[in-house]
Amino acid sequence: MTAKLSEAAKGVYIIAATPFTDDGALDLQSVDTLTDFYLRCGVHGFTLLGMMGEAHKLTAEESIEVVKRVVGRAGDRQVIVGVSHAGLENVRRLSHEVMVAGAAGVMVAPPAGLKGDDGIYNYYAQVFAALGPDIPVVYQDYPQATGVYLPPAVFERLVDDFKQLVMLKHEDWPGLAKLTRVREGEKKPGRRRVSILVGNGGLYLPQELRRGADGAMTGFAYPEMMVDVVAAHARGERERAHDLFDAYLPLARYEQQAGVGLAVRKFLLQERGVIASDFVRKPGPKLSAQDVDDLRFLVQRQDKRLREIG
Amino acid sequence: MTAKLSEAAKGVYIIAATPFTDDGALDLQSVDTLTDFYLRCGVHGFTLLGMMGEAHKLTAEESIEVVKRVVGRAGDRQVIVGVSHAGLENVRRLSHEVMVAGAAGVMVAPPAGLKGDDGIYNYYAQVFAALGPDIPVVYQDYPQATGVYLPPAVFERLVDDFKQLVMLKHEDWPGLAKLTRVREGEKKPGRRRVSILVGNGGLYLPQELRRGADGAMTGFAYPEMMVDVVAAHARGERERAHDLFDAYLPLARYEQQAGVGLAVRKFLLQERGVIASDFVRKPGPKLSAQDVDDLRFLVQRQDKRLREIG
Amino acid sequence: MTAKLSEAAKGVYIIAATPFTDDGALDLQSVDTLTDFYLRCGVHGFTLLGMMGEAHKLTAEESIEVVKRVVGRAGDRQVIVGVSHAGLENVRRLSHEVMVAGAAGVMVAPPAGLKGDDGIYNYYAQVFAALGPDIPVVYQDYPQATGVYLPPAVFERLVDDFKQLVMLKHEDWPGLAKLTRVREGEKKPGRRRVSILVGNGGLYLPQELRRGADGAMTGFAYPEMMVDVVAAHARGERERAHDLFDAYLPLARYEQQAGVGLAVRKFLLQERGVIASDFVRKPGPKLSAQDVDDLRFLVQRQDKRLREIG
């Protein structure tokens, strides 16, 4: 059994895709091959049932099945599970289920419509009260999807008041200034330093690492980019980190098209041979022949550039 | 077993509250007394698991339990069940479950983010393909919550192409012009006339009936108002319909406060003795002492005014 | 010259419509007759160039022309002018222009996109710095239009730090709890009590007065309702205030249809003979024959009910 998630978490926690067969059934065989692929890429952990994992299109049974399958195969790698739900009692119930199934922590996004700084604080205070002190929690800060901006001052109040809040999934956009601000705020005597992993497809990863991010939590189809950039940064090799990042950037940028990105990601994972089908459950995006042509051309150029930089 | 929902539906389909005990458990005893109360009020049908029914805070098991309980007690009154879900396969699965449990039809709201007229048409075309021709469907048009405006021309295309679309739950605001427009469009030779029931707490009910609405589908805590106004309208008594409506309007207006309305409604139902507790599952609104004072004063005035008009 | 706006302001500050001729030109003659009508209704002040005044469809020259015309005719009644603008320098310039023209104060709404409690505070701090201490300011709290929720704690910080903030135009919805909360907060030793006038067409006026509102700032076409309700409340006649209010409520509710209300209001003002044309500048709403029929019927019933209650 893996350790519980803590403030010390760092590296790449990959947001795992959920593979289906061509007729839409959950493909557990591909869950295995995909998990193995992520492990080979060197990821440090997994995040399941996030917004990009088609979690909201699974049945409750399928969700727990996926969690158990990945946990069973991920060895000592931690698994975080998204448990956001409209009802607080359901957040509690889901959290207990996945922790029992071996998750290392849970991730909670704010529901739409929270009002003002106090509205956010009070919602999470209710969540923490419902979950109790023993379940580590990640705050998923993704205002582009939730409509809820997280002010640094609110995050700090939550960190000060609730020990189980151990990580910020930082996906605000633009978010560089906030990242700097949160790390500055942690210099206050007595405040904990939490783990910060960044999203947005890793599109600002080198800049975010320099501002204090501990790694990435996103689902780019070339997880090795994030693993290598994080490692180069850790070694203090700024130019090398950028060289690697820039080689993948044309594709990373292409993947970051809202509403299409999931289809791009699954297509690339299928092209790489790690899932059997790039099926996306309805309603969902489909790639056109031109999209596929774009992608294959970008992959070729990416391969060439990676050989150039060695 | 009741007949399936059809274009002939009319009257008041009450959006039923979901009663809980004071500690938040589903209160099936109160489901019964509430169902009986609605029947005594003279409602013509029920709508379960709508947005105001806290459906999103129930577990899957609780949802089906509520459906079965109400169906079992509603006698020959039709029960419509909300089955909106992010995944199309889940819409299909839920619909089959509730139809097997005795529902007369299902209600589907559009997901946020549909683009353009074709985006709406194509989504519902997928829904109808998934459900097949034998499950009657209500289009829930509630743009204030979904962010999706339904153009009359799109609704007409759907009515023309899919026989199972039998009802419009009309809750756009403002919506009087749209209602007139839809009824005008039905004069085209060959187009079906569908049932239109209105929402928004009945706040425009007399005007909507004159424009062709067949009744109301909303959850105002005094369903007898809607039953009586619909009946007066059917008898051609315009002044009487307004007299009745106006007597209840101060309270109906008070109930129509977004985010608070549900607590108001449950409080009033508890005051009327038909549910044991006005508990709202978290996160949810709570009434203050001043709200309660407002409400009791309005109820007193309403009682007095109803005696005056006889 | 009238006194500057202060925390002592109370009563009805009518949001004045801007009358045009049938071909869309500014109708200064009707500005005069409308101003006289409002004065006869007993209003205590005027608010010009608010969101409902079609301010955004006027040229800069027309705007200042309207302000001067009303100021010149309003005698000792104060005139507040909306000066919200995307650029802070333009807010400053406009404010100076209208104050020189005789305004008693200015009203500023927050621009869309302010982030967090501090985002709101900082924006208004910039506004107050730009305007200086001598121009009284009204905070226009209308989140349904601006998308910016005003937390009571932020309003209190602004009141504590900026003496020129003298009034809250309270138009949040639902807003009763906020009103109570702001009045509670003012009990803190040393904090000023500001004027609070309410909007939303007066739809919750009796409840809002009981919670500490000092009056109304909205444009309902029957300003005498608001004047009379405020007066009855001041005399402590709760039932009388409600009797009056309820008589007008069916029409007030009809007017509160987003996007249509302006056309309803101008139609009623024209029917009452106080403006020459109900022309609304494009793009804008138009009433249908059925709308007109609805309105005339409601006015008849309103007249009858007013006679009944005496």
Add this chain to the structure above:
Amino acid sequence: MTAKLSEAAKGVYIIAATPFTDDGALDLQSVDTLTDFYLRCGVHGFTLLGMMGEAHKLTAEESIEVVKRVVGRAGDRQVIVGVSHAGLENVRRLSHEVMVAGAAGVMVAPPAGLKGDDGIYNYYAQVFAALGPDIPVVYQDYPQATGVYLPPAVFERLVDDFKQLVMLKHEDWPGLAKLTRVREGEKKPGRRRVSILVGNGGLYLPQELRRGADGAMTGFAYPEMMVDVVAAHARGERERAHDLFDAYLPLARYEQQAGVGLAVRKFLLQERGVIASDFVRKPGPKLSAQDVDDLRFLVQRQDKRLREIG
């Protein structure tokens, strides 16, 4: 005098920044040097008073002053001017003013809140009726800012019905599929082929050119990238177009941070010596020391990479 804008327009129409002095005054000297710089970069036209030009923070007088200054210096290069305004009469008046001042055409974005396909069509039909047949119009399709999605079918109806609609400013995101779809639709016999220039900081420029875009209309601080990529594409050199694009992509991506991008752009233009100050009018973003460090590092790498690819 330059020719009026037509369907034949292609290349790069730069969205010009509006330079201010350090104390916020309009800096006409810098307008000149910036215009000269753009011309040296090889732009094919200019777009003034767009959303990124701080147009909404200028006074009416400043706006027309900027237009005249650029027109007077741009020689035979066409100038398009943004004239979006809440009032239709103001759109008409502004359009006439700028056309008289020498603009080649005007650009109009849809106002927020248009409902359904017909709502968009009807709004533009009103615009075209107000402007008359002699003013060429660009449809600014930027739903991320306006909230209005433009369905291709609506654009086609407008193109078919209004000859003065000559260009689509394509800034939807994701937008590749729409671009393909619009070009496909133009194959219908009798339909005009319009000019399509793309925005979003040029972030998808190579892909968009292959799908039929005629160039770019955006304000990236290195306009030569767009000029060179468009030229390479025109010569059929796909790899070269991508090599150039990729060299600038890290910086282009950095500039595309909503709410910060304008400050980045002005900083880079100042660094390049073509405007005297990077002042942004309030309320507006400011760069931190870390932002500046990021940018200088990226510019160095960009210079190095450009030398490598020759």
